[in-house]
Amino acid sequence: MTLFSQVTGLPVEAVGGGRLGAVRSLVVDVASGRVTHARVRRGRLRRDAVVAWTDLRATAHGLRATRPTTDAPATPDLIGTEALTERGEEHGTVLDAEFDPLTGRLDTVLTTHGTVPASHLLGLGTHALIVEDA
Structure with a gap:
């Protein structure tokens, strides 16, 4: 298993070579329980890019x-988000x-109040x- 924090900041190489940017965050589809994309910061004056998780390969x-x-869609980041139960x-x-x-x-989400499967x-x-609710 890997933590989001281990992926955040990793450099991302573009398809044809050269630096695309660095991983800013991972996009999660809660319904499927999967990481679907990596949001890549391309630079100060450029919009973030999004790469499908299945389209990324580890390098040295x-x-x-x-x-x-593609340009990044407006999706919420998981890290730093408040966690609430169904009852609020x-x-x-x-x-x-x-x-x-x-x-x-x-696998697991780690919060300031413990872990959530x-x-x-x-x-x-x-x-x-x-x-x-617990």
């Missing part, structure tokens, strides 16, 4: 995109998440991550 120095990128009770702030880098499957995630919005 970071990651390489195997297909062209606080469950801390998301500090990190653990996932399988080969499949993208989420990926199977207990219900939704992710701009305000909060919603988890099942």
Whole structure:
């Protein structure tokens, strides 16, 4: 298993070679329980790019995109998001998440109040991550 924090900051090489940027965050589809994309910071004055997780390959120095990128859609970041239960009770702030880098499957989300199995995630919005009541 790999932590999001281990992937954040890794350099990403463009399809034809050269530096694309660095991983800023990972995009998660809570319904499928998978990392779907990596958001890549391309520079100060350029918009972030998005690379499908399945289109990234590990290299000795970071990651390489195997297909062209697109501009980043407006999707919420998991890390730093408040976690709430179905009843609206606080469950801390998301500090990190653990996932399988080969499949993208989420395993556990780590919050300031403890860990949450990926199977207990219900939704992710701009305000909060919603988890099942304990």
